[in-house]
Amino acid sequence: MPHRVPHDDRPAYTEFPPRWYRPRMSTYWWLKRRAYLTFILRELSSVCVAWFVVFLLMLVAAVSRGEESYRQFLSWSGSPVVVVLNLVSLFFVVFHAVTWFNLAPQAMPVRLRGKRIPGSWVAASNYAAWALASALVAWLLLGG
Amino acid sequence: MADRIALQVLRYRPEQEAEPTVEQYEVPCRKDWVVLDGLNYVKDRLDGSLSYRWSCRMGICGSCGMMVNGEPKLTCATFLADYDPGPVRVEPLSNFPVVRDLVIEMSDFMRKLPAVKPWIVRKEEKPLKEGGYLQTPEQMDEYKQFSMCINCMLCYAACPVYGLDPTFLGPAAIALAQRYNLDSRDQGARERLEILSQHDGIWGCTFVGECTKVCPKDVDPAGAIQRYKLKAALEWLRPFFLWGSER
Numbered sequence: 001m002p003h004r005v006p007h008d009d010r011p012a013y014t015e016f017p018p019r020w021y022r023p024r025m026s027t028y029w030w031l032k033r034r035a036y037l038t039f040i041l042r043e044l045s046s047v048c049v050a051w052f053v054v055f056l057l058m059l060v061a062a063v064s065r066g067e068e069s070y071r072q073f074l075s076w077s078g079s080p081v082v083v084v085l086n087l088v089s090l091f092f093v094v095f096h097a098v099t100w101f102n103l104a105p106q107a108m109p110v111r112l113r114g115k116r117i118p119g120s121w122v123a124a125s126n127y128a129a130w131a132l133a134s135a136l137v138a139w140l141l142l143g144g
Numbered sequence: 145m146a147d148r149i150a151l152q153v154l155r156y157r158p159e160q161e162a163e164p165t166v167e168q169y170e171v172p173c174r175k176d177w178v179v180l181d182g183l184n185y186v187k188d189r190l191d192g193s194l195s196y197r198w199s200c201r202m203g204i205c206g207s208c209g210m211m212v213n214g215e216p217k218l219t220c221a222t223f224l225a226d227y228d229p230g231p232v233r234v235e236p237l238s239n240f241p242v243v244r245d246l247v248i249e250m251s252d253f254m255r256k257l258p259a260v261k262p263w264i265v266r267k268e269e270k271p272l273k274e275g276g277y278l279q280t281p282e283q284m285d286e287y288k289q290f291s292m293c294i295n296c297m298l299c300y301a302a303c304p305v306y307g308l309d310p311t312f313l314g315p316a317a318i319a320l321a322q323r324y325n326l327d328s329r330d331q332g333a334r335e336r337l338e339i340l341s342q343h344d345g346i347w348g349c350t351f352v353g354e355c356t357k358v359c360p361k362d363v364d365p366a367g368a369i370q371r372y373k374l375k376a377a378l379e380w381l382r383p384f385f386l387w388g389s390e391r
Binding site for chain 1: 156158159162163164214238239241242243249304307308350351352353354356357364366367370371373374
């Protein structure tokens with residue numbers, strides 16, 4: 001009987017071998033709760049983060065090979081498949097960032113003059129740093 | 145509010161069945177009745193063979209943890225009226241072997257708990273005549289939250305990592321280790337780090353965060369584990385940068 005597995009290190013005082021029922025976790029456990037699904041999506045979003053790194057490296061490689069190669073890269077990245085892929089990736093990267101920033105206060109209890117500052121401040125400082133970095137990149141690309 | 149509510153209780157009688165079955169009982173649904181009251185009603189009036197653990201019925205003993213409609217709950221603090229009109233499904237805590245009905249086997253947790261040395265470790269005890277180890281309210285505040293754990297194991301039932309890999313040390317044990325690490329009187333952080341920085345320790349945690357959400361005592365095990373990861377990483381980097389150890 002598959003479910004009546006006697007446990008190896010059962011307590012010595014047990015008079016009869018216990019026949020424990022060992023429930024197995026479903027392969028689709030991550031669909032059972034919203035929080036589990038959010039977690040799995042956040043983990044999967046790392047693939048999209050990796051894709052953006054690869055995309056950037058491809059851009060750098062194309063630029064280093066000269067103008068012709070850069071133009072080819074531009075026309076390739078303008079193709080519908082790549083645009084859709086990048087849009088989906090952008091969504092997941094933003095999702096990754098937002099869920100992480102919201103979790104940050106839990107991992108970082110920050111104390112100021114002996115008092116723990118509210119978690120929302122920690123999250124807010126992360127968002128502020130994000131906005132600042134984005135503004136810097138925008139300035140470099142558009143105005144700089 | 146209806147005056148009765150249906151309890152769908154998972155029954156497992158190893159002497160007569162290989163897999164659990166569901167049995168339904170009608171119990172009174174009173175404003176001040178919790179799920180545990182419903183189970184006690186079943187045991188007293190309807191079916192005396194129903195097995196489950198409970199003791200204090202005031203949220204401090206940590207023995208009446210069960211899955212209520214799929215969520216890990218202390219049944220003494222979960223009101224039937226909140227599930228009106230029902231039915232309320234009561235199952236044994238997830239991720240643990242089931243001994244009988246709603247009784248789970250917890251020796252895995254009982255083995256893990258002492259492994260993290262959840263007591264004050266001193267390299268050298270100071271003589272009695274020097275008095276006790278004093279602590280300021282701020283120092284106590286550092287660890288107090290993590291000391292509220294009642295070992296109810298709801299966090300283990302909520303943790304998919306523990307469900308998939310039972311060798312994982314688990315939320316409560318790590319939170320308790322952190323409770324002693326953050327205690328100003330303790331000097332055992334390094335000893336604990338050796339156990340906790342192993343593969344089955346803090347690094348097993350992927351920060352799902354459900355342990356914190358289901359905790360009836362607001363212990364925040366997920367927070368404790370992430371803080372521990374940061375500490376372990378800094379400790380690992382320390383030889384390269386030669387900054388001083390905290391303790």
